[in-house]
Amino acid sequence: MATGLREFLDIVGLSIGVSLAATTVGAAISLPIGTALAIFPFHGRRLLVVLINAFFGLPPVVVGLVLYLILSRSGPLGSLSLLFTPTAMVIAQTVLAVPIITALVHRASERAWARYGDELISDGATKLQAIPQVLMVIRADLVTAILAGFGRTVSEVGAVILVGGNIRGLTRTMTTAIALQTSQGDLSLALALGAVLVGISISISATVFALAGRARTAGSDEV
């Protein structure tokens, strides 16, 4: 019983850890890019924004398959031996998180830039210097964007099962464990894991949403 509990906690911990890591990497990539897309006009920007929004719906199983072929020992990055490791899962989920976070950050940045852009520039800032300032202005929206990225990653199964391999004690997450329990006909255990997954997702969302609400209030006080 004790080992079962330990294994269960490991699975929950791995799920959250992998998704947190992927969301963090995803945010580090998406925040500057999303804002830059709103500030710098260039040829083809419209098309790029449309593409990023379209990648919202990137099917996880296809992302998993492509990464599987890239990370396979006979693939281009095979020498890194990343297939069937948590790192491979983080990479796959990052690919899934980036379009969502970028698109949401871009939308918020566009609004903020339309309102405060001239002001920032006339204060003597270059456009590059304006990026962190815009991000400051939209920080409440950033929480929503990052949360959306986390929600996308923690709940998906198609990509992690392909590149992670659902290895017990190493790459088994809540979603792949649910798939496995279902395949063993243990529907009650699968359902229990599902309830935990739903519970964790909801409480993280609620916490972050509450924090964002506070930040928004504090923000309006400052301005």
Add this chain to the structure above:
Amino acid sequence: MTKTRSILTLAAIVVAINAGSAAEQSIVLASTTSVEASGLLANILPQFTAEAGIAVNVVAQGTGKALDTARRGDADLLLVHDPEAEQQFMDEGHGSTRRQIAWNDFVIVGPSTDPAHVGGGRDSVAALKAIALAQAPFVSRGDKSGTNAAELRLWKMAGQTPDALREKWYRDIGGGMGQALNAASAMDAYTLSDRGTWLSFKNKGTLVVAIEGDPRLINRYDVIELSPRKHAGSKLAGAKVFADWLVSSEGQQAIGTYQVNGQKLFNPSAGSPK
């Protein structure tokens, strides 16, 4: 400052995630789903890892996919159960040794209402003929697994053409053994299952064993080591330690004593292959 903090957090997370695997040597075992779904590997691996200090990371995929994974170089060792596909794998020069470790048998399971009236028989081929004649629902794995290959061989013996297997009563679900059993249970259909997965399966519903005991239903499990000529990048030394352990008296005893609900699931057979 926020950025530094988030990078530090990220680094801590990545280190924490990978800490478990970095401590000891590990190999990737590509296996059929039945040895995992039946609980066999989870039962015997801790003993091996404690003795040898080698962690075995099991990727359970079904025999066809497991062989492909090894062909691409993404596994260090194979545990599979499709004699014909295994022979082809050896002929291609991917494998170095192939040894039988255990056997059990397949069973045809179906709804207790038994619409094709085959229950209690021993002749699997006659049963499939009766199922086809009655057009009773039959669930096929359809996933190139060892069980799927065995099923297709039986259908061939029963004189069914591939065209007949596209009719409505024949339901190709493209999934693992457990998914097939879930589907058969939900659709009141017959299906072919390995005995190990069947015995440990918990959602049987009205399914019961219809046919068992036919010599054509024997199911052999082999461990295959990879050829160093084609797979120099794999961890062949660690893989050999595990393969040797599986056929050793200790490994054979671990396999033979594994039970579910008081029933033995696998018969060790390294000494006298069936």
